[in-house]
């Protein structure tokens with residue numbers, strides 16, 4: 001067994017648990033808190049289960065899947081928020097989680113592939129690279145400029161997303177031309193999707209986005225297309241006069 005791959009996985013899981021707990025508590029975001037608990041359970045099992053035991057191997061695989069999930073959503077969130085010049089906090093949050101989770105995922109793959117620990121030194125290189133990626137990513141965001149997020153226009157319909165829920169579920173427009181101003185206060189992605197109108201706005205953590213569309217008179221259903229979110233109640237209606 002590669003001892004240092006194990007240490008990399010352990011520290012990445014600790015970082016994920018701590019970061020998600022901070023974000024979850026600060027934003028009162030149940031989904032982030034649930035992920036923090038999952039990572040914390042993984043950390044406890046890694047600390048207590050015997051080397052080579054089935055419980056330990058299974059936990060490493062589950063952590064690998066969690067790392068992959070968080071890395072995917074947080075890398076894309078960082079990229080989207082940098083491109084849209086969101087506030088620094090909402091670039092650093094997903095970036096830190098992306099770096100920790102990517103390092104953890106590489107640790108899991110490393111441990112599975114390098115069973116005899118021949119490339120043990122590589123785990124330290126991955127840890128340093130993850131830290132460097134965080135610094136470089138923050139630097140990149142500084143160069144492109146943060147804190148110039150989209151602001152609400154005078155005729156915009158505001159829609160706030162918090163705790164995997166739309167804070168308004170029955171919206172009324174005043175004309176055929178509709179502009180939604182949507183903010184996502186959660187750690188994970190959400191969307192505002194209206195199938196009949198081809199509207200699909202995806203929002204990462206802390207983002208502020210506007211979308212304008214025209215619609216004939218009627219009542220339309222909007223929902224979040226992230227798996228499980230519509231079932232959890234993320235849907236509402238928008239009435240166009």
Ligand SMILES: [Cu+2]
Pocket residue numbers: 164189190191224225226229234
């Ligand atoms: Cu959602």
